[in-house]
Amino acid sequence: MDRLSIILPAKNEGAALKDLLPRLRQAQPTAEIIVVNDGSTDDTREICADAGVVCLSSPYSMGNGAAIKRGARAASGDVLVFMDGDGQHDPADIARLLEKLQQGYDMVVGARDWGSQAGVGRGVANTIYNWLATRMTGHEVMDLTSGYRAVRADKFREFLHLLPNGFSYPTTSTMAFFRSAYPVAYVPIKAAQRVGKSHIRPLKDGVRFLLIIFKIATLYSPxxxxxxxxxxxxxxxxxxxxxxxxxxxxxxxxxxxxxxxxxxxxxxxxxxxxxxxxxxxxxx
CATH class of the missing domain: 1.10.287 (Helix Hairpins)
Structure with a gap:
């Protein structure tokens, strides 16, 4: 049976982790759980210690993608599950992702519905991304930017050098898997309202989201x-x-x-x- 590692990037998500980690342990009692503390200034370390999970801490914030890469390198599992540390993702959905993965896929992504999008603007942007990625790859892409996914560890580590340190690691990894002919599947999920304040800044990150469109193309077939x-x-x-x-x-x-x-x-x-x-x- 494949060993499972669950990786959660977290920056000042202590309030959410306090509730999430016990639920995660209950849902996957044998899994390795790794919280990558991305320069948090709250009590993330203490919460992880109380929950008995591994906490990898950075002295300063390096970005969501950097946390993902660090967690992937440290994980010992054959299968990696990435999920947000802000309480949006339901630990019960991990079993559904893994079940789909066992059907011969190398990556399974939790696809959010419209009601799970963080605002109308983000929903419209994600719809455009999904449409463009579908046109580029020839395969239906239901949620290009979802951070809730299960992957084969050996396949995912092939692309660590391509992943950015910022928020667009889901886009990069998905297009890289399609480009390398690794099968990708989607499982519908419901994402809850995040706990705490979002780290995404619309004005500063607007250009970054626009560049994702070009990244979709250049990562697959320019x-x-x-x-x-x-x-x-x-x-x-x-x-x-x-x-x-x-x-x-x-x-x-x-x-x-x-x-x-x-x-x-x-x-x-x-x-x-x-x-x-x-x-x-x-x-x-």
């Missing part, structure tokens, strides 16, 4: 993003040329600029595709 963009610029150049030819009987610099941009964007996509292939290449 040409699928760059080729249509290149074709769009080429078409716009042709349309502008047709307009100026019939009106003024000449070719304008704008059309030439659009065609040049089309070629450059396509070449960037081609080079990016080769770089992506090298990133995922494994020695035989």
């Amino acid at each position: 040409l699928k993003l760059f080729a249509p963009t290149s074709a769009l610029f080429f078409l716009l150049g042709c349309l502008n040329y047709a307009r100026t030819f019939f009106i003024d009987g000449r070719l304008t610099n704008m059309s030439t600029l659009m065609w040049s941009a089309s070629v450059i964007i396509f070449l960037i996509g081609l080079v990016s595709e080769q770089i992506t292939s090298l990133i995922y290449r494994r020695d035989a």
Whole structure:
């Protein structure tokens, strides 16, 4: 039977952990539980000690993704379960994730419904991410950014060098699994209201969420993003040329600029595709 390690990144989540850890131990009594204390200033260490779980502490905050990487390196289990330490995820759902994993999958993600999204803005953003990732991979992606997931430890550790230190580790790991042809499945879950204040800052992190869209493409197949963009610029150049030819009987610099941009964007996509292939290449 596979050994199980449960990893919870936590930054000042003591109030939630006090209730969550006993429930987690009751749901998975034989599992290794690791709380990665990401520079907390509350009583996270004491709560972990009282609950009898491993607590890996950083002297300062390095980010959610950094906590995930540290926990994955320290875990001894064959299967890793990642869940938030803020009380949103129900420990009872772990059994459902593991059951699905045993059906031959390498990653199983807890997919939140609309009612579990943290606000309308986040819900809309996640819907866009899911749609784009589905188009890129050719597989239905029900929740690209969910932090509740079960993975094969050996497969997940292959991509630790790709994971960012910030909040977008779920996006990166999911697209990396699809790119490497590791099967991914989804299990519907209900996420509760988090305990305490969110660490996500809409103004500062807005650009980061926008960049996730580009990360989705560049982690899977850059040409699928760059080729249509290149074709769009080429078409716009042709349309502008047709307009100026019939009106003024000449070719304008704008059309030439659009065609040049089309070629450059396509070449960037081609080079990016080769770089992506090298990133995922494994020695035989």
